[in-house]
Amino acid sequence: EVQLVQSGAEVKKPGESLKISCKGSGYSFTSDWIGWVRQMPGKGLEWMGFIYPGDSDTRYSPSFQGQVTISADKSITTAYLQWNSLKASDTAMYYCARRTDFDHWGQGTLVTVSS
């Protein structure tokens, strides 16, 4: 069974850094893209970017390029989404999802940024 298990909710202050994770299991982690999707409170879904863990090829949405970093550690079948300096506007639910057509989703990680 394909599973994507994300790390727990985070509360951070503006300017702090953060790295959230998504652990894949039940499939060949290095053979499928993993993407990240943002959902701001009460809003729709926005694609942020993908990574192919097999060779770390990464694609970003222009809206998120330079704002976040997507990475993966294939030895522990885990993908990451990272911020160097959080803003209040980064407050959102973040989902990881498998493949470029998002067939399976993680449960989501709520990130709250507030002073």
Added chain:
Amino acid sequence: DIQMTQSPSSLSASVGDRVTITCRASQGIRNDLSWYQQKPGKAPKRLIYAASSLQSGVPSRFSGSGSGTEFSLTISSLQPEDFATYYCLQHNNYPRTFGQGTKVEIK
């Protein structure tokens, strides 16, 4: 970027009703379109892939159709558990783009 225009943004319907949601792409995307259902506080769940293929385990009352620029999701007989928000996604081109969502509410 390919824009996905989803309509309506919300609808009210009764149990047993037939419901249709549409997505229009700003340029042709072949059949590279999926439909998702999201319930409050939950992750999205894929219902339809390749525009018209039913995801394993999804009830047959859900169906998808279309190709090119016009797509639709139909629920043949709305059930209580179907009240949710539905999104389309084009995965033909980068950046991937979702429709704005359709909230299906109880009449």
